[in-house]
Amino acid sequence: MPRASHSKYAPFPRSKRPQGDHRARQPAHAYLLEVLPGLEPVAEEELRAVPLARDIRGLRFWYPGDPERLTRLRAPVAVFRVRAWDVPRPRGLLGHQQFAELTAFLAGVLRFGGHRSFRLAAAGRESSVMARLADELQAALQLPHDPEEGELLIRLRPQEDGPGWEVLARLTPRPLSARAWRVCNMGGGLNATIAYAMHRLAGVREEDRIFNPMSGSGTLLVERALLGPYAAMVGVDLNPEAVACARANLHAARRDVEVACVDALHTGLPPRSFDLIISDLPWGDAVGTHGDNAALYPAFLTEMHRLLSRQGRLVVLTHELRLFERVLREQERWYARELFQVYSGGHHPKAYLLSKR
Ligand SMILES: C[S@@+](CC[C@H](N)C(=O)[O-])C[C@H]1O[C@@H](n2cnc3c(N)ncnc32)[C@H](O)[C@@H]1O
Helix, strand or coil: CCCCCHHHHCCCCHHHCCCCHHHCCCCCEEEEEECCCCCHHHHHHHHHCCCCCEEEECCEEEECCCHHHHHHCCCCCEEEEEEEECCCCHHHHHCHHHHHHHHHHHHHHHHHHCCCCEEEECCCCCCHHHHHHHHHHHHHHCCCECCCCCCEEEEEEECCCCCCEEEEEECCCCCCCCCCCCCCCCCCCCCHHHHHHHHHHHCCCCCCEEEEECCCCCHHHHHHHCCCCCCEEEEEECCHHHHHHHHHHHHHCCCCCEEEECCCCCCCCCCCCEEEEEEECCCCCCCCCHHHHHHHHHHHHHHHHHHEEEEEEEEEEECCHHHHHHHHHCCCCEEEEEEEECCECCECCEEEEEEEC
16 A cells, blocks of 8 residues: 655755746746645646646646645645755754745745744754744744644755755645535544545546445535536435534535435345445444444445445445454455555544445
8 A cells, every 4th residue: 555655755956946937927836735644646646637737746746827726636635835945954044045035935825825823843843943933934924923723834844855954834724624614523524635535536427326324424425526426426324413414514515415314224225226335434433333343344235235236336434444354355245455545643544445246
């Protein structure tokens, strides 16, 4: 499985500056996508569809266009504008010329994002140099320094294959993974970038009849509804609070999708009702118990086999890896392959794609 690669943090040497910048109407800036480890390939593919993004190296790229386009990316957790300085240590950023350049760089990001405060993230952020940098930036940018909640997140770190330091400034006050549609959250709610990746890898097809059993706060429903047309889509959950929560999120996203308070294992629906079944199963910690899951998982696979069309796809996300893989080994009705393993919030769930044998 793909793991967090250091390449996403590789420096962007000035010698790599694309040729012909002078011909562009807007100056190109260097950017870096922050992505949950494991979802890099999905984010790279999404990035390649951005017109004008160029010199793409992993999750780094140059882009001369309106940054607003970058804030519509759905796989990354955040987008940072990046610039490097040939200084041996952060103190060098306080030099007259470097500080003027740094201020101009950050002001460009602030003009776009409208952040109302800033914070610094760096090794040794308690040091006297960092404290001085924070004071000077506060005065120069006329922006409050809020070390814990600052909206403009500024990361400082050494270049990995260069002598200098680079500064990364997050384009948006909140991470992109904090979706505007999320007006309701539940314990065990799925990170929206993971839901996006599951749909991308499951395939987005107009003709799909989609079922989202165990829909919780509706993350998989909303993310799919935002991806484009489908033939039909329905979510079910046993918990009435979760159903209300999913409905609120769908309403905020202005998407009309049916969610019902029904047991996913006893829907009473006819066989082969769906072409895509996609589910984030209870992981046995925030939701459900390991004991319950031992019975739930095999029953789930049996019922989903009945509900799925002959050529259909079943996509499952779980953190109960040993249980799920044992249940897979003990049955003969499904082919399964791993789509990704992602690291998020102390968990490392896997997504699987199953098809009928
Ligand atoms: C891991 S959570 C889903 C979280 C969801 N992906 C989200 O983003 O909020 C699992 C959900 O399965 C539901 N659930 C458990 N057993 C169920 C069953 N037999 N039928 C329907 N829902 C069930 C729980 O109520 C819970 O909301």
